Amino acid sequence: MKPLEELEKDIAVHKGLDTVNSTFWEAMTTVCEDELQTARLAEARSAPLKLDGVHEAVQNDIIKQLKGKSLSELTAQEEQIKDILESDDSADNEFWEAVLKRLKVAKARAVLKVYVFLCVSTSSYVFLSVPTHEGGKGSRRTQGRCVPMCSYV
Numbered sequence: 001m002k003p004l005e006e007l008e009k010d011i012a013v014h015k016g017l018d019t020v021n022s023t024f025w026e027a028m029t030t031v032c033e034d035e036l037q038t039a040r041l042a043e044a045r046s047a048p049l050k051l052d053g054v055h056e057a058v059q060n061d062i063i064k065q066l067k068g069k070s071l072s073e074l075t076a077q078e079e080q081i082k083d084i085l086e087s088d089d090s091a092d093n094e095f096w097e098a099v100l101k102r103l104k105v106a107k108a109r110a111v112l113k114v115y116v117f118l119c120v121s122t123s124s125y126v127f128l129s130v131p132t133h134e135g136g137k138g139s140r141r142t143q144g145r146c147v148p149m150c151s152y153v
Contacts, residue, residue: 001039008032024115030108054098062102071110078103 011032015025054062066074078100085096 001036001043004032004036004039008036021115023111027108027111027115030105031112034105034108054095058095059098059102062099063106066102066106069106069110071107071114074103074107074110078107 008029011025011028015022015029018025066077069077081096081100081103085093085100
């Protein structure tokens with residue numbers, strides 16, 4: 001769980017610095033928080049896992065229902081669920097609220113997929129040289145890595 005907590009801190013730093021790609025960093029934050037919540041619940045697990053107040057079996061069905069849908073499909077489904085919650089019907093509000101929480105995570109993952117697809121398909125990668133201090137006193141080498149640098153979403 002420690003690596004996820006460190007990742008969450010790193011994402012917060014980048015989110016503050018890179019305002020051009022705020023949608024990307026917001027999606028990363030949502031996915032990271034979800035993974036952290038799942039890890040914490042799994043670590044403390046002695047009874048059946050309940051995410052967002054819904055039993056694990058129902059939660060798995062919700063995740064399966066949302067998996068593989070596009071961002072536009074998820075957005076349309078979100079509007080339908082909000083309409084259900086706003087109506088006076090005797091809907092199971094706890095269930096639909098849990099679906100909305102999972103939908104937020106599914107939408108964040110869909111945003112990340114779109115972002116990565118657009119960055120890869122347009123070859124919008126920049127090679128960064130990062131100085132390192134390996135090799136002893138006075139020695140200075142650079143280490144390179146490719147990072148996406150686009151703001152399509």
